[in-house]
Amino acid sequence: MTKKMTHTFWKIDNDDLLDLYExxxxxxxxxxQFILLIQNELQRRKLDQK
Structure with missing residues (x-):
């Protein structure tokens, strides 16, 4: 049986994530899909996307 993940897998700080998105x-x-994945994580962290 697969255990459901309830935590994020991102090991990147907010500034680096914004830089990666840009x-x-x-x-x-x-x-x-990769862009959408980053956008979703930014939204989860409630960061402004420039």
Whole structure:
């Protein structure tokens, strides 16, 4: 039986996550699902997306 994860897997601080989002959103080859994953984590942390 698989245990349901209730915590985040991100081991990155808020500033680095925002920087990653800004860089990833400019790269055309990045998967839209990856951008959405970052956006969801930023929203979970209640950070402003620039």
């Amino acid at each position: 860089k990833a959103s400019r790269v055309q080859e990045i998967s839209p």
